[in-house]
Amino acid sequence: MKKQIMQGNAAIARAASDAGVSVAAAYPGTPSSEILRDIANTYPEVYAEWAPNEKVALEVVSGASFAGARALACMKHVGLNVAADPLMTLAYTGVKGGLVILVADDPYSHSSQNEQDSRNWTRFGKVPMLEPGDSQECYDFMREAFDLSERFDTPVLVRSETRVSHSDTVVELGEPLEQTKPVGLDKKEWQKYVMVPMNVRAARIRVEERIRKLETYADEFKCNEMEIKDTKIGFIASGVTYNCTKDIFPEWSSLKLGMVWPLPKKMIAEFFNKVEKVVIVEELDPFFETEIRAMGYKPFHGKDVIPTMYELTPDIIEKSLKGSEYKAPEIRVKPEDLPRRPPNLCVGCSHRPLFYALNKLGAFVFGDIGCYTLAAAPPLSAIHTTVCMGAGVAQAHGAMKALGKEALGKVCSVLGDSTFLHNGLTPLMDIVYNKGNATTIVVDNRITGMTGHQEHPGTGFTIRGEPTNMVDYEEIGRALGVKSIRKVDPYKINETMEALQEEMDKDEPSLVLCVDSPCMLLRREKRQFEHSLYTIDADKCRGCKVCLNISCPAISWRENAGETIDGHKRKGIVYINPDQCVGCQVCQQLCKFEAINPVTQ
Numbered sequence: 001m002k003k004q005i006m007q008g009n010a011a012i013a014r015a016a017s018d019a020g021v022s023v024a025a026a027y028p029g030t031p032s033s034e035i036l037r038d039i040a041n042t043y044p045e046v047y048a049e050w051a052p053n054e055k056v057a058l059e060v061v062s063g064a065s066f067a068g069a070r071a072l073a074c075m076k077h078v079g080l081n082v083a084a085d086p087l088m089t090l091a092y093t094g095v096k097g098g099l100v101i102l103v104a105d106d107p108y109s110h111s112s113q114n115e116q117d118s119r120n121w122t123r124f125g126k127v128p129m130l131e132p133g134d135s136q137e138c139y140d141f142m143r144e145a146f147d148l149s150e151r152f153d154t155p156v157l158v159r160s161e162t163r164v165s166h167s168d169t170v171v172e173l174g175e176p177l178e179q180t181k182p183v184g185l186d187k188k189e190w191q192k193y194v195m196v197p198m199n200v201r202a203a204r205i206r207v208e209e210r211i212r213k214l215e216t217y218a219d220e221f222k223c224n225e226m227e228i229k230d231t232k233i234g235f236i237a238s239g240v241t242y243n244c245t246k247d248i249f250p251e252w253s254s255l256k257l258g259m260v261w262p263l264p265k266k267m268i269a270e271f272f273n274k275v276e277k278v279v280i281v282e283e284l285d286p287f288f289e290t291e292i293r294a295m296g297y298k299p300f301h302g303k304d305v306i307p308t309m310y311e312l313t314p315d316i317i318e319k320s321l322k323g324s325e326y327k328a329p330e331i332r333v334k335p336e337d338l339p340r341r342p343p344n345l346c347v348g349c350s351h352r353p354l355f356y357a358l359n360k361l362g363a364f365v366f367g368d369i370g371c372y373t374l375a376a377a378p379p380l381s382a383i384h385t386t387v388c389m390g391a392g393v394a395q396a397h398g399a400m401k402a403l404g405k406e407a408l409g410k411v412c413s414v415l416g417d418s419t420f421l422h423n424g425l426t427p428l429m430d431i432v433y434n435k436g437n438a439t440t441i442v443v444d445n446r447i448t449g450m451t452g453h454q455e456h457p458g459t460g461f462t463i464r465g466e467p468t469n470m471v472d473y474e475e476i477g478r479a480l481g482v483k484s485i486r487k488v489d490p491y492k493i494n495e496t497m498e499a500l501q502e503e504m505d506k507d508e509p510s511l512v513l514c515v516d517s518p519c520m521l522l523r524r525e526k527r528q529f530e531h532s533l534y535t536i537d538a539d540k541c542r543g544c545k546v547c548l549n550i551s552c553p554a555i556s557w558r559e560n561a562g563e564t565i566d567g568h569k570r571k572g573i574v575y576i577n578p579d580q581c582v583g584c585q586v587c588q589q590l591c592k593f594e595a596i597n598p599v600t601q
């Protein structure tokens, strides 16, 4: 079918296949994760792999490009920070096969640790960037990106964002290209690919020349579009922001910048010539505005009225430009209008008892990013920092170096299995090498949970479900020099607390591995619990609410004030929802009154 309704990410995947991509690699991250999944599930001709992190993903695909194959790396915005090191130098080496880096931003931080604007990488990295605004453009711009990459000998960035990646719109597909056989590696090209100072200086000149050529090309590039209507007023925008602004002010003239950088200088000059008042509407940073002002133009409005943070929705754009009272971005839906439904760990999740234990121990926990970050919220309240993937391991070490022996027994870091493999090994090596004494806890639930169950080198499966080597965390710890390696079963709360305290007390690095605790939503691996369901004995529950401290979605509080039990007045009792309980037995371990018992047939 030539026309289909497609999600932005699905259109990106399809475009990669239709553009003849041979190799695609990614590390998952919302809102980009579906792209590689779709490639792996739908386009068998494309080699696809989950890399342990974004830097490796980009390096893998750049190798394919150097061999002459078309190649794609996908990541979320913060992933590009991790991949920035190869990116900055790949701009100098250039490519052989078309090399595209898809980066998906997350304005409003729906699912991210920051709200950075990836457009800043394009100017900084000296590589062009395209920005689609709907699924059709995802498809078209991606195909353009591969052509552009080969034509100008450059990696090309394509920036998506949550609303583009995760919206479904109609896509008219083009003719697929045959996947071309890579031309192969050529030793004679070493001066292009070996970035030693002598070659860097030559490459530097090529980079500048390329930017100039791209600047000229931008003026004729079909992804940049000018539409002259009302000449009194017009707007400059890109991506989804262009669509939103166009919806509200359809009668205005417009300049859509499909290429974010370099900018089409002649087109911009023409637009300012033809339109009396130019408004620059852009989400997050004043990227276009800074550039356009530097060219000597004075927009009528830009960031003086348009917010510099969060998403730009049609109503925010409208209020900002219609000169209403509206100044700062508002939280759109007032929390008090909604029933409170904070995100929570799943029923039976192995992270819950571990963080309950850490809370009871009173430890300061340097945390990380994953489902377990949810333990920062009350009542678990057992994650005290979250910065970026792998950071907690090194931060615990740094804090303990700063505080000296007084921190012994009180500090640790926790990170997930995927996060450990992404960026946790290097800081653990650092702790050992520099004679630290921090405790590193790996919550191994056998999958990349938070982003939707992607495989990684510790799961034993590739992206296409083929069995493969499974990393042994204990062996890794030993190889890095950790002497104290301990396995704990997080579901056994008292034993876990004892083990954690012992490890934190040690004046040496230690690695704690939470074992036999697969993600509750994983199908292939299941924790076997003794019983499948627990219930409350109403005659024994005193309503002390201790079991509510684990924030289990299956447990709730039922008011029945005035009732007494053994002469003890209780305000209510606890209820366990039999449709939700999976029998993890965590709540039972907390009940002093033996009021929580298994249901036996």
Ligand SMILES: Cc1ncc(C[n+]2csc(CCOP(=O)(O)OP(=O)(O)O)c2C)c(N)n1
Pocket (backbone or CB within 6 Å): 027, 028, 029, 030, 076, 078, 079, 082, 112, 113, 369, 370, 371, 372, 389, 415, 416, 417, 418, 419, 420, 445, 447, 448, 449, 450, 451
């Ligand atoms: C640099 C970077 N890349 C990707 C992400 C997206 N991301 C958030 S958490 C996470 C991994 C979580 O998996 P794991 O560590 O196994 O913990 P789990 O969610 O399974 O508990 C990923 C990929 C990110 N936040 N930062």
